[in-house]
Structure formats: structure tokens, C-alpha cells
Amino acid sequence: MPERHGPARGGRVTPTAKGAATRNRIVEGAAAEIRDRGAAGTTLDDIRARTSTSKGQIFHYFPGGKEELLLAVAAHEAGQVLDDQQPYLSDLGTWQAWQDWRDAVVRRYERQGVHCPLGVLMTELGRATPAAQALTGQLIERWQAALRAGVVRMQESGRADSRLDADRTAAAMVAGIQGGVAILMSTGAITHLEAALDTSLMLLRTGPGESF
Incomplete structure (x- = not known):
């Protein structure tokens, strides 16, 4: 049976800790199954078997069925993109931290290679759908905000040129990474990502006192 939920707060029903754990287990199991089989080749029965959950539990947490579950998995994979860049992404206050972040990004996409779970999921969901666009927008926004904070820290410490527009600089970094990843997925070559x-x-x- 599906886990019971806690009392309503402000008109919303909050899941119990056990319920949240079950939902997370379903999402993580579905993510692993999709990495192995692809989104199109993964059925709810596959996910149910992998996560040791019943069909009733899956539809309890994802009443919209597979599409709703895929969106939750896509959100999980989007979060993983940023988690794989930690702890460096949250602490870009030195040149060493920036270099470590750069190396973490390269390692992540080297491991991924030409197979991108998030890209597969977004294709399955339909990249032009409002839900998929919103998810992509949230990922880019969070990524850009973290990079912007790092640029500002470097400017405030005098290590980076204060004339740089922090927002546009961070946006250019994200765009460069995404372009490099697209080429990696098409050709298997990571050199463009490294160059970006x-x-x-x-x-x-290029700040005062700094050299290349």
C-alpha cells in the first residue's frame, strides 16, 4: 500500500519521511534503468521490478504515469549535472577553485561520453513542451547564478577585471559548455569542451596583477 502522508500544512499534504524515501527510490531506480535501457526501452514494469515497488505505489507518487515519472527523473538528472561540479561550483573564490571546477566539468562529460541521460529524457518528453522548457530553464538559471557569484567574488577580490559583466560572462560560460557538450555527443571528441x-x-x- 502507498505510504500515508502527514497532516496538511497550509492546504497542502506533506509526505512522510518514509513516503519521500520511497518516491526518491523510484526516481533513482528509474534513472538507473533509463541509463541502461534508454527512455523508450524502459517500461513501468521495469522500474517497478528494479525498485521493488508496486504499480499502485508508482501511480500514487506519479499519477500522470510514465510521463510524470520521466519529468521527475529529468529533474533528478538536471540536479546531478550541478552536483557533479561540487564542491567547486559553490566556492569559486580562487583561481585554483576555478581550475578544479573546470576539471570536474571535463571529468563529468568524459564519463558520460556520447550518452547523455538528461538529453535522452528531454527528447522523450519533447524539448518544446512547457514542462521540459521550464526544467531546462531552471537548470541554466541555477548554473549561471553559481558562475555569476564566482565571477563577482573574483572581481571583488581584485583578481578579475571589474569591467566584466558578471551575468554575461557566466552566460557565455554556460553556452560554451553546452556547445562543447553538443559536439561531444555528436563526435565523441571532448576537445571543444576543453577549449571553451x-x-x-x-x-x-585579466584582472590587475594577473597573467595568463
């Missing part, structure tokens, strides 16, 4: 990251850091590293 290295050039971004070289341009950032």
Missing part, C-alpha cells in the same frame, strides 16, 4: 572552458577562464583571468 580554457578560453573562458583565460578571458576571466
Whole structure:
């Protein structure tokens, strides 16, 4: 049976800790299944078997069925994109931290190779659908905000040129990464991603007293 929920707060029913754990287990199991089989090749029965949950439990947490579950998995994978860049992404206050972040990004996409779970999910959901666009927008917004905070920290410490527009610099970094990843997925070559990251850091590293 589906886990009971806690008392309503402000008109909303809050899940119990056990319920939240079950939902997370379903999402993580579905993510693993999709990495193995692809979104199109993964059925709810596959996910049910992998997560040791009943069909009733799956529809309890995801009443919209597979599409709703895929969106939750896509959100999970989007979060993983940022989690894989930690702890560096949240602490871009030194050139070493920026270099460590750069290396973490490269390692992540080297491991991923030409197979992108998030890309597969977004294709399955339909990239032009409002839900998929909103999810992509949230990922880009969070990523850009973290990079912007790092650029500002470097400017405030005098390490980066204060004339740089922090927002546009962060946006260019995200765009460069996404472009490099797209080429990686098409060709298997990671050199364009490395070039985009290295050039971004070289341009950032133009503050007083700094050299390339």
C-alpha cells in the first residue's frame, strides 16, 4: 500500500519521511534503468521490478504515469549535472577553485561520453513542451547564478577585471559548455569542451596583477 502522508500544512499534504524515501527510490531506480535501457526501452514494469515497488505505489507518487515519472527523473538528472561540479561550483573564490571546477566539468562529460541521460529524457518528453522548457530553464538559471557569484567574488577580490559583466560572462560560460557538450555527443571528441572552458577562464583571468 502507498505510504500515508502527514497532516496538511497550509492546504497542502506533506509526505512522510518514509513516503519521500520511497518516491526518491523510484526516481533513482528509474534513472538507473533509463541509463541502461534508454527512455523508450524502459517500461513501468521495469522500474517497478528494479525498485521493488508496486504499480499502485508508482501511480500514487506519479499519477500522470510514465510521463510524470520521466519529468521527475529529468529533474533528478538536471540536479546531478550541478552536483557533479561540487564542491567547486559553490566556492569559486580562487583561481585554483576555478581550475578544479573546470576539471570536474571535463571529468563529468568524459564519463558520460556520447550518452547523455538528461538529453535522452528531454527528447522523450519533447524539448518544446512547457514542462521540459521550464526544467531546462531552471537548470541554466541555477548554473549561471553559481558562475555569476564566482565571477563577482573574483572581481571583488581584485583578481578579475571589474569591467566584466558578471551575468554575461557566466552566460557565455554556460553556452560554451553546452556547445562543447553538443559536439561531444555528436563526435565523441571532448576537445571543444576543453577549449571553451580554457578560453573562458583565460578571458576571466585579466584582472590587475594577473597573467595568463
